[in-house]
Amino acid sequence: MSDPEARKVVELGYGGSERLTMNMGPQHPSAHGVFRAILILEGETVAGVDAVIGYLHRCHEKLGESLTYTQYPSIASKTDYVAAMTSELAYVRAAELVGKVEVPKRAQYLRVMVAELQRVASHCLWLGTWCLDMGGALGGGATVFLYCIRERESVLDLFEALVGARLLYGFHQVGGTRYDIPAGWAEKCRQTVAAIDKRIDEYEDMLEGNAFFLARTQGVGVISRELAQEVGISGPLIRGSGVAYDVRRAEPYSSYEDFDFKVPVETAGDCYARYRVRMQEFRESIKIVRQALDGLPEGPISSRPGVKSVGQVRVAKGEGYARVEGARGEVGCYLVADGGAKPYRMKWRGASFSNLSVLPHIIPGHKVADVVAIMGSVDPVFGEVDR
Amino acid sequence: MPAPLYYFIVGFIVLNAVIGMVTYVTLLERKFAARMQSRIGPYRVGPHGLLQPIADAVKLMMKEDVVPTLADRHVYNLAPIVFLIPCMLIFATVPFAPGLGVADLNIGILFFLAVSAMEIVGLFMAGWGSNNKYALLSAMRAVNQIISYDLPFIFAALVPVVLAGSLRLSDIAQAQVGFFGAFIFYPVIGQLAFIAYIVTTLAAENRVPFDILEAESELVAGFRVEYSGMKFALIQLGEYAHAIGTSFLGALLFFGAWSGPGPAWLGPLWFLLKAMAVFLLITWVRWSFVRIRVDQILAISWKLMLPASLLLLMATATWVAWSAGGA
Numbered sequence: 116m117s118d119p120e121a122r123k124v125v126e127l128g129y130g131g132s133e134r135l136t137m138n139m140g141p142q143h144p145s146a147h148g149v150f151r152a153i154l155i156l157e158g159e160t161v162a163g164v165d166a167v168i169g170y171l172h173r174c175h176e177k178l179g180e181s182l183t184y185t186q187y188p189s190i191a192s193k194t195d196y197v198a199a200m201t202s203e204l205a206y207v208r209a210a211e212l213v214g215k216v217e218v219p220k221r222a223q224y225l226r227v228m229v230a231e232l233q234r235v236a237s238h239c240l241w242l243g244t245w246c247l248d249m250g251g252a253l254g255g256g257a258t259v260f261l262y263c264i265r266e267r268e269s270v271l272d273l274f275e276a277l278v279g280a281r282l283l284y285g286f287h288q289v290g291g292t293r294y295d296i297p298a299g300w301a302e303k304c305r306q307t308v309a310a311i312d313k314r315i316d317e318y319e320d321m322l323e324g325n326a327f328f329l330a331r332t333q334g335v336g337v338i339s340r341e342l343a344q345e346v347g348i349s350g351p352l353i354r355g356s357g358v359a360y361d362v363r364r365a366e367p368y369s370s371y372e373d374f375d376f377k378v379p380v381e382t383a384g385d386c387y388a389r390y391r392v393r394m395q396e397f398r399e400s401i402k403i404v405r406q407a408l409d410g411l412p413e414g415p416i417s418s419r420p421g422v423k424s425v426g427q428v429r430v431a432k433g434e435g436y437a438r439v440e441g442a443r444g445e446v447g448c449y450l451v452a453d454g455g456a457k458p459y460r461m462k463w464r465g466a467s468f469s470n471l472s473v474l475p476h477i478i479p480g481h482k483v484a485d486v487v488a489i490m491g492s493v494d495p496v497f498g499e500v501d502r
Numbered sequence: 503m504p505a506p507l508y509y510f511i512v513g514f515i516v517l518n519a520v521i522g523m524v525t526y527v528t529l530l531e532r533k534f535a536a537r538m539q540s541r542i543g544p545y546r547v548g549p550h551g552l553l554q555p556i557a558d559a560v561k562l563m564m565k566e567d568v569v570p571t572l573a574d575r576h577v578y579n580l581a582p583i584v585f586l587i588p589c590m591l592i593f594a595t596v597p598f599a600p601g602l603g604v605a606d607l608n609i610g611i612l613f614f615l616a617v618s619a620m621e622i623v624g625l626f627m628a629g630w631g632s633n634n635k636y637a638l639l640s641a642m643r644a645v646n647q648i649i650s651y652d653l654p655f656i657f658a659a660l661v662p663v664v665l666a667g668s669l670r671l672s673d674i675a676q677a678q679v680g681f682f683g684a685f686i687f688y689p690v691i692g693q694l695a696f697i698a699y700i701v702t703t704l705a706a707e708n709r710v711p712f713d714i715l716e717a718e719s720e721l722v723a724g725f726r727v728e729y730s731g732m733k734f735a736l737i738q739l740g741e742y743a744h745a746i747g748t749s750f751l752g753a754l755l756f757f758g759a760w761s762g763p764g765p766a767w768l769g770p771l772w773f774l775l776k777a778m779a780v781f782l783l784i785t786w787v788r789w790s791f792v793r794i795r796v797d798q799i800l801a802i803s804w805k806l807m808l809p810a811s812l813l814l815l816m817a818t819a820t821w822v823a824w825s826a827g828g829a
Contacts, residue, residue: 144718144722159796249793257539257789482796484795
């Protein structure tokens, strides 16, 4: 590591009689899932942090080897269960890339639409839980949380009308999508995003005009541009540190080049910058959803027939890495196919996993209260970290 | 009737009234918060959830009383009581109407402020006795915060005292008749003092945005993390009693206590309404802000609230002395 600041932090280590070791997690109100942070405290100040992960490991990569290309997409949902649509998409795209499967234009648009709706739903949950971390379950944070959950529910209602499920969808399949939009769905979708668009203004009014919120977020947990690039974080985190990196722009997939959207970038690198990036992403996602609804082409939704048996999809021998921009960053799937109905080997690149690895670099020196603010701003989903 | 017996009976009535009020104030707060969050709130137990506090109380009584093996048993068991007594004692000097109260001391407000500051002992005992790191950190924060905010709290509360020229609470209430019935209408000084009072009250009651003692996202439940059952209920009771007590004091100092339209026997009702309005104001703040950090809390206290409230008190005193001398 060339960043001297980061190196100093890592070498702080343990020891000294004035220090208090405190566990945060794996069972803790502010752990977004099962995450254990062993904090070394000097009074209220964190001198060191040891992150322990793996409490939610479910052998996803082994499961990927033992389930067929038709079965696994609905399991892939369970890696990042808060943004299931995008993790499915990463797997399906990897299979299509290796098998050189064409995807019809309509299916591509549908994929973009659900991915962006999913981003809105995921950011709703992030904003709510983050404010819950900072504001307390018995305080203003709970108020923001309940407002955000209300919006997330309306998006989940859309998914329910589309797929029949609210959390884990199984919407994508190799070669396209499994479902087309039902009658009246487009209109309902427009109404929902219009309502959310308006509510986001309300949240911004409520939070950005609040001196306490600004005091808790501005200048807290600063990730420098260099550190961000060295650690390999992605998504809203790296964009909050001044790097305009977005897979949708850097390597357009699923017809993202057809859509007009901005990649929001903030340069401060603190919690507030990450908040600003996500708030702008809300709006950009809503813009993309509207464009996709307007320009939804007619045609088939899949280049392959619907599911009849679990082993019907065979992917030709080869290997490839497909990546998509999930709500938390770059979600990648590396697939080695041997020509059969199951992949020979599969590897996930979880956005949360890489993003989480920045914590030991930025937490030391902050107060205990900042630890939860910083962790919330990183927005990890432990299904994706541990897989 | 002999005086001790009289005081015992009055004290008994006030104590039970406060306990009853605490249980229903929790329902009020839950309903109020629910409306703020576009929810309904408790609704299942009794009509409109009116029996919910009773159900909560019964549930807390049935809970197992857990004492951690490594806890300092005596300190741990004593803490809820030490915490509760000052919180209840503050009601001793509050006059609910002219002549209606346990004891209308001539240093009533001094007693109130002194006793309400004593809750910190119980808080620290709870945090220390639990032998839990979260509780210990919380107790350390408690000492920091409550000592920092007691001074501005006292200075803010002393402004009406200076205006009224008496430490007796009933005198302060009576003195407000000249100012449209409430010191809050006193130009500039009244409003500033009320704002200072509300901010410091939030801190003294450990409510969001100053609830770093509880801070459940960092310290799980702070100093009461190990308490369960009735001991937990006692701490909760104390916190709410303290909140209601300071709301009553706020209503008395700034809103003229029992003054209001209608016959005199409506006085206590007016007082209650005003106190609940102050309580709901605090609740409103609580449910719309995020918590601030310990260093920021201390900075606000020592760098802003303390000098500002001290200046305000000095300005008030100068103004009162000058206008008295001029007349």
